[in-house]
Amino acid sequence: MTDTVSPGGETGSVELIDVVKMFGDFTAVDSINLQVQPGEFISLLGPSGCGKTTTLRMLAGFEEPTAGEMRISGQPIAGTPPHKRDVNTVFQAYALFPHMTVAENVAYGLRQRGTGKAEMGQKVAEALDMVKMRPLAERKPKQLSGGQQQRVALARALVNRPSLLLLDEPLGALDRKLREEMQIELKLLQSQLGITFIFVTHDQEEALSMSDRIAVMLDGRIEQLGDPYTIYEHPSSAFVAGFIGQQNFFNGKAAGGGRAVSAEGCTLISSRDTTGLSDGSEALAAVRPEAITVTDTDPGGQQNVIRGELAGISHLGDVIQFVVSAGEGREILSRVPRTSAPRLDTGQTVWCSWNADHTYLFTAEQAELVMADPASDKAEVLAGN
Ligand SMILES: Nc1ncnc2c1ncn2[C@@H]1O[C@H](COP(=O)(O)OP(=O)(O)OP(=O)(O)O)[C@@H](O)[C@H]1O
Ligand SMILES: [Mg+2]
The missing domain is CATH 3.40.50.300 (P-loop containing nucleotide triphosphate hydrolases)
Known part of the structure; x- marks a missing residue:
């Protein structure tokens, strides 16, 4: 250190x-x-x-x-x-x-x-x-x-x-x-x-x-x-990323010259510096809920878009939290300031999207640390992965 x-x-x-x-x-x-x-x-x-x-x-x-x-x-x-x-x-x-x-x-x-x-x-x-x-x-x-x-x-x-x-x-x-x-x-x-x-x-x-x-x-x-x-x-490890703030974690395999993770039928692309990721190796992608926008139309042609069904809306004071079900138990959390949140209904088809700056990629060793830590308050965020 x-x-x-x-x-x-x-x-x-x-x-x-x-x-x-x-x-x-x-x-x-x-x-x-x-x-x-x-x-x-x-x-x-x-x-x-x-x-x-x-x-x-x-x-x-x-x-x-x-x-x-x-x-x-x-x-x-x-x-x-x-x-x-x-x-x-x-x-x-x-x-x-x-x-x-x-x-x-x-x-x-x-x-x-x-x-x-x-x-x-x-x-x-x-x-x-x-x-x-x-x-x-x-x-x-x-x-x-x-x-x-x-x-x-x-x-x-x-x-x-x-x-x-x-x-x-x-x-x-x-x-x-x-x-x-x-x-x-x-x-x-x-x-x-x-x-x-x-x-x-x-x-x-x-x-x-x-x-x-x-x-x-x-x-x-x-x-x-x-x-x-x-x-x-700039969390230096998946543990820090998961412990500070909330994260959507995606387990998968590194791709795109170590700049992406293929997981559960989607590819998560990052524009951040990544280290130690070789294509095909086990890897973990993380995206914070506040980085994710939810819309009722397909933003079209972008990177980092996942389609799903809006499963829940929670009012957290100045922030609205959307839970999007993207199939096979995968849930994506999005948090949007109340003043800029779209009006949506549960059950409707929605698209989650985010900028590649907000995709963090980690190696599997770092991922294991997050998964294996039963004391972490953030363990529930990993549910469904
Ligand atoms: N006197 C002791 N004898 C044996 N083990 C101890 C002793 N004091 C602490 N430990 C162990 O050392 C580790 C660190 O304990 P510590 O109390 O520093 O944790 P902590 O980070 O303050 O946790 P918490 O958030 O629960 O207060 C724990 O595994 C604890 O069981
Ligand atoms: Mg203590």
């Missing part, structure tokens, strides 16, 4: 160099390399069990790596106990002390360090202001909603202004609407404070919307590291 960020010892930088974590003979983290810039918001994204929490726990000091080196702000951290590292962690379960008030919870770490009363009062007030919880400072955790409790947990982690904050699915316990609000607030807070965030999630939309860069992980490795645009538009 190459990285454009130069190694640096600036406050808030993080470096993982060939970091390995074994539990017995099981490799949970498999030689990870990652350089995080000061003030960067980086997400670790991947299916359950891929090693996200283990990576955070090593940075926090709750686990020691089996091999490799880790540095925070340029300093090697091996052997440094958790409370001596310039880092705090926020977990999914907020773990507030139930018998203490909000203010006492936030003050806890400062009190442990023997911070003076006046300074402590001021720091706690500042931290509670950051998360808009000062009016509720005297409440106990059980008198708060889930979102409010998570804000307190955040204030507690920020009160001593660490250079690095590790967040392990911090919004996982919140309902969708609150979660989306907190995503915006958290991102805003992070950019205001300039603290480096390493944020673990298995929610790809959350990672896409909040991160400067995303490390997509699988089986203890980083599959791809890049900014959200690159990860979405």
Whole structure:
């Protein structure tokens, strides 16, 4: 994995160099390399069990790596106990002390360090202001909603202004609407404070919307590291393509000098760079639902046109989703902005079409990875292939 960020010892930088974590003979983290810039918001994204929490726990000091080196702000951290590292962690379960008030919870770490009363009062007030919880400072955790409790947990982690904050699915316990609000607030807070965030999630939309860069992980490795645009538009493997966003996958054989895949009676043509595809070999084509247009007339003579029957229409807020049945169990998903969606009825004959720029081609080895991953949230997209 190459990285454009130069190694640096600036406050808030993080470096993982060939970091390995074994539990017995099981490799949970498999030689990870990652350089995080000061003030960067980086997400670790991947299916359950891929090693996200283990990576955070090593940075926090709750686990020691089996091999490799880790540095925070340029300093090697091996052997440094958790409370001596310039880092705090926020977990999914907020773990507030139930018998203490909000203010006492936030003050806890400062009190442990023997911070003076006046300074402590001021720091706690500042931290509670950051998360808009000062009016509720005297409440106990059980008198708060889930979102409010998570804000307190955040204030507690920020009160001593660490250079690095590790967040392990911090919004996982919140309902969708609150979660989306907190995503915006958290991102805003992070950019205001300039603290480096390493944020673990298995929610790809959350990672896409909040991160400067995303490390997509699988089986203890980083599959791809890049900014959200690159990860979405230029997935380096079928796994990344399938895990980030939705895909229509087509199994078939490479054709056309490695520029096409013949699958299920149709040929999917790509104008993208493809590597390692030789004609006749097993291959996989992927097309995102939002790249596919559905029309009630034959667009005629184009590449990448599939005829079918409109099997379903779903209204997803600002987007309409069409499900087109193209025979033999093959279903094609299309998503069109509401304002430009055609008026169609289920049962009618329709044509799916897309530009060759939007066909991704992968080798069979990469395809197997997607197919074999039972933990992937996207497994259902593959149904019918
Ligand atoms: N203390 C441990 N002993 C043995 N195996 C462990 C231990 N901690 C984690 N593992 C294993 O290491 C792998 C990675 O676990 P980890 O908790 O890092 O996954 P994760 O990516 O955070 O998953 P999730 O999204 O479910 O939280 C898993 O297979 C897990 O079972
Ligand atoms: Mg985890």
